[in-house]
Amino acid sequence: MTRSLVWRLIVKDWYLSRSTLAVIAVVGALSVGSLYLRQGLTSLLGMLTALFATIFLGVLMPQQTILNERKRQNLAFMMSLPLSARDYTTAKILSNLLAFLALWLPITIGMIGTVAGTGLYGGIVPLMTVAALAPFVGFALFVAVGLVTESETAALTTMAACNVSYSFVWLFISRIPGFLHDLGSPVAIWQPEIQAIVAGEIGLILGSFGLTFYFQSQKTDFI
Amino acid sequence: MIDLAIELTGVGKDYRLFSLQDVSLALPTGQIMGFIGPNGAGKSTTIRILLGLVHQDRGEVRVLGHRMPAEQVAAKWEVGFASDDMRLYDGATIEWHMRFIRSIFPSWDQAYAETLLKRFDLRAEHRVKGLSHGQRVKATLLMVLARRPRLLVLDEPTTGLDPVVRQELLRELAAVMQDDGRSILFSSHNTQDVEQISDQIAFIDRGRIIESRDKETFLERWRRIRVELPGDVRLPALPGIIDIQQAGRLAVATTNEYDGQLPRAYEAAGVRVHAVESMTLEEIFVSNVQHSREGATA
Numbered sequence: 001m002t003r004s005l006v007w008r009l010i011v012k013d014w015y016l017s018r019s020t021l022a023v024i025a026v027v028g029a030l031s032v033g034s035l036y037l038r039q040g041l042t043s044l045l046g047m048l049t050a051l052f053a054t055i056f057l058g059v060l061m062p063q064q065t066i067l068n069e070r071k072r073q074n075l076a077f078m079m080s081l082p083l084s085a086r087d088y089t090t091a092k093i094l095s096n097l098l099a100f101l102a103l104w105l106p107i108t109i110g111m112i113g114t115v116a117g118t119g120l121y122g123g124i125v126p127l128m129t130v131a132a133l134a135p136f137v138g139f140a141l142f143v144a145v146g147l148v149t150e151s152e153t154a155a156l157t158t159m160a161a162c163n164v165s166y167s168f169v170w171l172f173i174s175r176i177p178g179f180l181h182d183l184g185s186p187v188a189i190w191q192p193e194i195q196a197i198v199a200g201e202i203g204l205i206l207g208s209f210g211l212t213f214y215f216q217s218q219k220t221d222f223i
Numbered sequence: 224m225i226d227l228a229i230e231l232t233g234v235g236k237d238y239r240l241f242s243l244q245d246v247s248l249a250l251p252t253g254q255i256m257g258f259i260g261p262n263g264a265g266k267s268t269t270i271r272i273l274l275g276l277v278h279q280d281r282g283e284v285r286v287l288g289h290r291m292p293a294e295q296v297a298a299k300w301e302v303g304f305a306s307d308d309m310r311l312y313d314g315a316t317i318e319w320h321m322r323f324i325r326s327i328f329p330s331w332d333q334a335y336a337e338t339l340l341k342r343f344d345l346r347a348e349h350r351v352k353g354l355s356h357g358q359r360v361k362a363t364l365l366m367v368l369a370r371r372p373r374l375l376v377l378d379e380p381t382t383g384l385d386p387v388v389r390q391e392l393l394r395e396l397a398a399v400m401q402d403d404g405r406s407i408l409f410s411s412h413n414t415q416d417v418e419q420i421s422d423q424i425a426f427i428d429r430g431r432i433i434e435s436r437d438k439e440t441f442l443e444r445w446r447r448i449r450v451e452l453p454g455d456v457r458l459p460a461l462p463g464i465i466d467i468q469q470a471g472r473l474a475v476a477t478t479n480e481y482d483g484q485l486p487r488a489y490e491a492a493g494v495r496v497h498a499v500e501s502m503t504l505e506e507i508f509v510s511n512v513q514h515s516r517e518g519a520t521a
Contacts, residue, residue, distance in 0.1 A: 002296065008326055016314055076309040077363070079276050081327060082299035220278035223271055 005083055006091045013065040013095035020060045024103055027053045032110035050107050051131060057103055058139030059159060061096050066146040067155060076223055089147060089216040093209055096143050100136070108132040116188070123185035126194045127173065133201040134169075138162045140208040148215040169197060226252040227285070228374050228406035229273060234282030236268060243268050243430045246282070250423060253403045255396070257417030257438075258410040259508055260427035266410040267306070269427065270378045273408070274304055287374055300328070303367035306378035310359065311351045317362050318347035321369070328370045336369035343391065357388040364392060368399065375399065375407040381416050393420055414505040424504070426511050433515040434479075438504075445507045446481040449497040450474050450489055461488055465514045477502075477510050 014021065031053060034046030069075050078088065112128050115121050138159050146155040173179060173194070182189040229250040236243040243265045250256045260266045271277040273286055275295025284291040289298035311320050317340075325331040340347060343361040345354075354362060360380060367375065375396070381389045397420055399405055411417050417424065418438070425435035434441075452458060452472045460467060463480030478485060486496045502510070 005327060008323070012323060015319075016312055072313060073308050073310040074312055076276075076304075076306055077311060080274065080299065080302075080304040080309070080367075082296050084296050087296075221271075222276045 002083060002087055005081065006087050006094070009078070009081075009083070009088075009091035010095040010098065013091070014099060017061055017064045017099065020057075020064060021099060021103065024053050024057045024060075028103055028107040032107055032114065035111060035114040047111060047128075050111050051135065054104050054107055054132070054135040055138065057100060058135045059142060061099055062139070062143045062146050062155070063152075065095060066092055066143065067150075067152045070150050071152065079222055085216055085219060085222055086213070088222075089213055092147055093143060093212065096139075097209070100139055104132075104136060120186055122187040123183045123189060125188040126190055126198075127183065130169070130173065130194065130197050130201070133198065133205075134163075134166050137201050137204050140205040144208040144212040147212050173197070228252045228254075228287055229256075229408060230283075230285040231269070231273070232283045234269070234272060234279045234284060236272060236277065236280050241265070241268075241430060243272075243279075246427075246430075246432050248425055248432065248435060250406055250408055252406050253400075254422040255400060255407040255409060255420055256423040256425060257414075257421035258408060258425050258427065259412065259414060259417055259504075260410075261412060261512065264427045265430040266427055267378055268430075270304075270306070270376055270408070270410060273376060274299065274302065301373045302376060303370055303372035303374070304376045304378075305360075305363045305367045305380055307360070307380060307382040308378075309363055311362060311366070313352040314350070316348055316350050317345055317365075320351070320362070320366055321347065324366050324370065330371050332369050332371055335371070336365060339365045339368060339395070342395070357384050360384060361388065361392070364395070368395065373405055375405070375409075377407065377409045379411055380409070381411060381413055389416065396420055414503070414508050418504040426508060428512045428515055431515075434511055441504065441507055442501065444481050445477070445479050445502045445510070446485075447500040447502055447506075448476045448478065448486060448489065449500065450476065451495045451497060453493050453495075458494065459492055461485060466510060479507075479511070479514075 028050055031046045031050035034042050034049075037043065037046075069078065083091070112125055112132065115128065116125050141162050142155050142159045145158040146152075149155065176191055176193045179191065182191065227249050229248060231246050231248045234243065234246040241263070246265070246269055248256070248269075258266055258269070268277060272279045272284060273291065275292035275298065278292050286298045287301050289295070291298060311317075321336055325333065325336075343358075343365060345358060345362055345365065349358075351359060351362065360383075364380065377396075381392060384392070393416060396407060396409070400407065400420075409417065409421065421438050423435070424438050424441055426433045436444075450458065450473075452469075452474060455472065458467050458469055458474040458476060461476075463478045463482075463485060464476045465479050466477040468475045476489075481499075486499055489496055
């Protein structure tokens with residue numbers, strides 16, 4: 001693998017997505033900042049805005065760096081560079097993953113940390129963790145399907161299906177015995193079901209990226 | 224042994240509605256090959272196989288001595304590729320693209336890049352988004368040429384360009400060939416461009432190479448012979464004649480194996496030869512494709 005070339009492709013993706021990343025960074029910072037005000041409605045709005053910011057990030061970044069590259073016919077230019085399909089896949093996954101983590105992690109840690117730091121609302125931390133991982137799962141699936149199928153329709157459909165599936169997750173969580181009681185607890189209570197959901201989300205994220213490498217290695221046509 | 228920049232042997236690729244069949248080509252180092260075919264003939268598929276972007280189902284491909292697609296990374300350091308459907312990034316400037324390519328290729332020649340900027344009448348600070356089609360093509364070629372690759376693979380680079388821009392590009396390609404160690408594969412359905420700069424010519428149609436020779440041999444061997452018959456008889460088909468168009472006593476015979484004997488053979492048969500005409504590459508191409516298709520349906 002040509003590491004320095006992969007790194008240049010990563011930096012290239014960040015540069016070309018810099019406006020999107022900057023807007024989401026500002027929105028994310030304002031959302032997390034609003035939690036410090038500790039005013040009911042403002043904090044709730046801040047939490048929702050932060051969540052939506054990460055959802056948008058998870059769609060816009062792969063859209064710009066993977067799908068638009070094909071749609072706007074930049075892929076031939078990229079693939080004329082001395083890189084293999086594996087190099088290309090690595091560069092795309094890393095540029096997206098690192099950019100996503102660079103914004104998602106501070107937003108998520110800021111959000112959960114602020115709530116947990118009050119010492120009053122620790123009970124909602126497990127639910128917040130599941131919710132914060134949801135955009136990450138959607139993002140990982142979007143990147144994987146976008147790279148493997150090279151189809152915007154397939155990637156958006158997968159993302160939509162993922163979001164709809166979360167309705168069932170919320171329904172399942174609401175039926176966990178004692179869950180509503182745990183929500184009001186000042187400390188986080190990690191029920192086994194919640195732990196399983198979080199593990200499932202992490203598994204889906206890792207699996208998506210792993211399978212992307214596998215399917216890309218099976219491809220014989222790249223343009 | 225001839226040093227080959229490109230060597231394809233028995234290459235095939237199957238799609239649901241199209242097949243590339245038994246493609247064999249050889250481009251000696253230091254030469255330009257014009258690769259001509261109608262739309263959908265298989266030119267782009269062949270070129271993508273050459274670059275390792277599409278993997279062949281059968282056959283062997285060597286580019287600058289590298290086996291493709293296995294050694295495509297090593298090959299692509301020395302190959303410059305541009306195609307009519309290749310776009311630079313709309314949101315970035317020409318200058319940004321130049322820096323990007325320069326950061327990857329140690330062979331990048333900044334002085335030459337700046338010369339090309341002036342010669343192509345481009346401004347480095349311009350965003351790609353605001354460029355015309357011709358300017359975009361020139362900007363793409365600048366990125367490729369300033370790397371000074373040993374092999375240039377150009378897939379219909381002159382499509383959609385006005386005559387002035389086309390001539391600028393062709394002049395630049397001819398200048399590249401002043402260096403004996405460099406080679407160009409140049410696909411087009413514009414035979415004028417190919418005739419102007421190529422040493423070798425390959426015709427492709429319906430996924431098959433129908434003829435591949437050096438340009439001079441093509442132009443020497445293809446002739447149209449205008450004759451007048453003594454009476455209302457059919458013109459005899461002599462060896463080497465691939466097409467006869469006859470209207471009454473006048474006929475035109477086309478040959479792809481012309482030598483001085485053919486007119487004499489007709490005259491010996493009592494046919495009066497009015498003229499032996501050279502053919503343009505376009506006429507040769509059209510006759511070749513028609514002959515090949517008639518052969519395929521016969």
